[in-house]
Amino acid sequence: MTYYLRKLGFYVVALWAALTLNFFLPRWMPGDPVDLMIAKLAAKGPVSPEIRHSLELLLGTDSSRPIFLQYVDYLNNVAHGDLGVSVTYFPQTVSTTLADTLPWTIALMGIATIISFAIGILLGQLAGWKRGSWLDNLIPVTTMFQAVPYFWLALVLLYLLSSVAQIFPTGGGYDVNTVVPGFNLPFLRSAVYYGTLPALTIVLSSIAGWMLGMRNMMVSTLSEDYIVTAEAKGLTRRRIMTTYAARNAVLPSLAGFAITLGFVVSGSIITEQVFSYPGIGMTLMSAVQNSDYALMQGVFLVITISVLGANLLVDLLYAVIDPRTRARA
Amino acid sequence: MSDVLTVTDFSVDYLGEQTVHAVRNVDLTLGRGEILGLAGESGCGKTTLAYGINRLLKPPAVITSGKAVLHSREGTDIDLGSLTGEELRAFRWDRVSMVFQGAMNSLNPVISIRAQLEDIFSTHRPAMSKADRRTRCGELLERVGVDRNRLKSYPHELSGGMRQRVMIAMAMALEPQIMIMDEPTTALDVVVQREILLEITRLRDELGFAVLFITHDLPLLLEISDRIAVMRAGELVELAPAAQLYNSPQHAYTKLLLGSFPSLTGERAAG
Structure with missing residues (x-):
């Protein structure tokens, strides 16, 4: 039995490591999804700063919060099956x-x-x-x-x-x-x-x-x-x-x-x-x-x-x- | 003593660019309940002869002449060369079982000892009930001094000596008339070797099967066998009762073999 528990424990740690990488990698990459969406929206009409803020909240890239808290939020969201909103298939999650x-x-x-x-x-x-x-x-x-x-x-x-x-x-x-x-x-x-x-x-x-x-x-x-x-x-x-x-x-x-x-x-x-x-x-x-x-x-x-x-x-x-x-x- | 196996004019060749005559015109008889030792240096054809008798040889080995006839307990003669396919399959292990040289690797590593023992019964004795099979396998293990609980073990969980005992238990499963043992103790240390040899002679006395015991270890044969055959380069050079072979070896090669083992008493060899 301990064999299976040990195996399972290993996989939990591996999953956590993968999730962490998954969180940090896109944030190190150049380009900002909010800018991209705003550019798309701007083609249709003027975009106010309020829209920008609400998009940031929606996409979970609120840059005013410290990154550690964002990380905690991210883990919490993943645990609840909330992976954010897709830009491509907006407003589908x-x-x-x-x-x-x-x-x-x-x-x-x-x-x-x-x-x-x-x-x-x-x-x-x-x-x-x-x-x-x-x-x-x-x-x-x-x-x-x-x-x-x-x-x-x-x-x-x-x-x-x-x-x-x-x-x-x-x-x-x-x-x-x-x-x-x-x-x-x-x-x-x-x-x-x-x-x-x-x-x-x-x-x-x-x-x-x-x-x-x-x-x-x-x-x-x-x-x-x-x-x-x-x-x-x-x-x-x-x-x-x-x-x-x-x-x-x-x-x-x-x-x-x-x-x-x-x-x-x-x-x-x-x-x-x-x-x-x-x-x-x-x-x-x-x-x-x-x-x-x-x-x-x-x-x-x-x-x-x-x-x-x-x-x-x-x-x-x-x-x-x-x-x-x-x-x- | 009546005979259980008669081998006449038996020859085996390994075909190739240069054909090797591995066994040449061997004549041999094995008495009922006898331990016949087959000695000789590595590569002299001992194992090939044993495999040939049990028809286990694979190409490029070919039996070029001779035959091996088993005189069964029931009084019928079976020419092993005439058996093919299903008959040969049913004959094997039922009449002649084997314990192999590489006993360490003779057991299938991925299935349990029980499965490998039960395999024999479910193939050769399909009428046997599952419960009978279980009990029988337990008895077999106990007979060779291995605990019954070991049935559920896998080969890698057993020591070398235990694996060899399991192989011997397996070889006794169908109460065969002949057991061919091909260097069964070579990989074991002398203490375990001794235990296993005692076990074999004890079981032979109990069950009355004949043993063809193959080894390069002549002193060991002198101790356990009734008769000893000495082989060299595929030929049988001498066949005599153990004591006679020891006291008055006839062939020069036998003398050489006997002389190449250090004696515990007497003079130190020159050099």
Whole structure:
């Protein structure tokens, strides 16, 4: 039990450190969001100093307060889920914007990453088990997909499958004309249909790493003494492959999977740009383009939490599947 | 004493640019309940012979001649070379079990001792109930002097000696007729080594299995084996009862082997 508490404690400290950096970094950067908004408003009419002050209050950049108090306010606000107001989507709050876009990204990137990992590990396991089979010839093909720049692969597939063959839609998260977002079957079906092509490109471009890594680990695991023991024990081929070989070979890949899961949120920027997908990557892009500090901070916070969360998850999972990492209290 | 294993004209080659004749025309019989020691220097083909008998060799190793026949308790003769696929799988461990050289690494690090012991029963004795399996695994561990509570441990939580005992417990699980022990005590210190050897001879007396004991440690064999076979460069150069081999070695190589171990009594070697 102390093991889990210690782990949890570590993650709380890491989160605090990330939040602190998240607070100070934008304040060290040049440019002021209030000036930017005032410039926008000034295009429409005169701006009084009162408006300026109220904007400062609204955006939480009240420069008259000492920075330490601002920091305390910030931590307090984050704890209450109040991340300020977005300039880009004014007057929507950052929390609402994130809540609208995050599920899209997590669903698309999360599912695609898991599928890629699962297929890659399975193929790698079989390729390592039966060395020299046709599966070995598949590896260079998948490596090629990983080697070409991702945006190029995505654009080519988009052109071929959406523009030429017209099997998939050219962009978006769902059919905005016919279905209503919510928990209903037509919407879900539409979302899956729109998400298939982006997911396919992600799987194609990332599967080689999993497959190659797993195959090579499998090959070196197969020369371990416990594999010969398992064979001499007269266990079935299937059992030797899964419980004895793959179970040990998958451990390094699983650590890699944790890191990848953490970057699900931040890694979606290009995908979402190419497919005009309404996720958090698009949001981050427009936040950067509009110097929307509050929104950027919000996105960075989400990225930080997702990296930490994914690592915590795999830490716990690792303890289950590799007994050697479990410290006995 | 009737025989349990007859090996005739057994040869194994390792194919390659230069083919290596690892085992050459070996003839060997193993009596029921006998401890037969197989001695020889490193690389002389001892392990290859053992793996060959149990059909565990992998390419580029090829069995080029000869056969190994097991005379089972039930009175049937089984030619190991004729077994393939499922038959061979079912035969292994049930009739011939093995304790390996690298006992430190012979256990799967990520599953518990219990899972690895139970594996044997769930594969070879599918009819056995879960409760029976549990009790049996506990009994096996206790028989080799390891506490029953250790079932839930993982290999990394056991000492080298304990892991080797677990391996021996595992090898006894199905009450095989032959146990092939490939340098089972090499990685252990002499005290633990001694304990384990006593354990093996005691269990042999209790259960009556035959042991093919492979080691480069001739004095150790002199102590525990009934007969000793000496191997050199893939050939069996001498096979004799332990006492006879010690007192009147026939082959020059046997004399050399015996002479290369320091004696505790008598004169100091020159040099």
